[in-house]
Amino acid sequence: MTTTLYLGANQALSDDEIEDVSMSELNPYQPIACDKYDYLELACLKQQPLHLVLIDQSCHLVIPHTLRIKSDRGEWLEAEENGHPQAFRLDSISKFKFAEISLPQDWINLAPYKND
Helix, strand or coil, X not given: CCCEEEEECCEEXXXXXXXXXXXXXXXXXXXXXXXXXXXXXXXHXXXXXXXXXXXXXXXXXXXXXXXXXXXXXXXXXXXXXXXXEEEEEHHHEEEEEECCCCCCCCCEECCECCCC
C-alpha cells in the first residue's frame, strides 16, 4: 500500500518519489504553534476523525494515527483517508476541526509559529 505525502501547494509525493527528494529542498518546514500541535496529538490518541483544509484549499476527512518527525525535520500527521494511508506535513495544513463533535466549533487555524 502506498502512502501519499502532502506538502501543500498541490505537491504530493508517493513513497517511490520520496527517496529521491529532500523535503527541505522543496519548502523549508515552518513549525506550527505548540497549542495546535496538542490538539492534533489528542486527536491521534483518540483517533478522532478530523476535517483538514490544506493551504492549497483541498479538503480531507482523515482518521489521525500519529505525529512524526521525519528526517527533513518536518513534522507530519500520519492518518488514514478512505482506507488509504496518508501523511500531511503540518505546515501544509491551513486549518482543521474535529469531525464528530456535535457542539458548534470553530476551525483551528494553523499559522506558522513565530519565534520572536
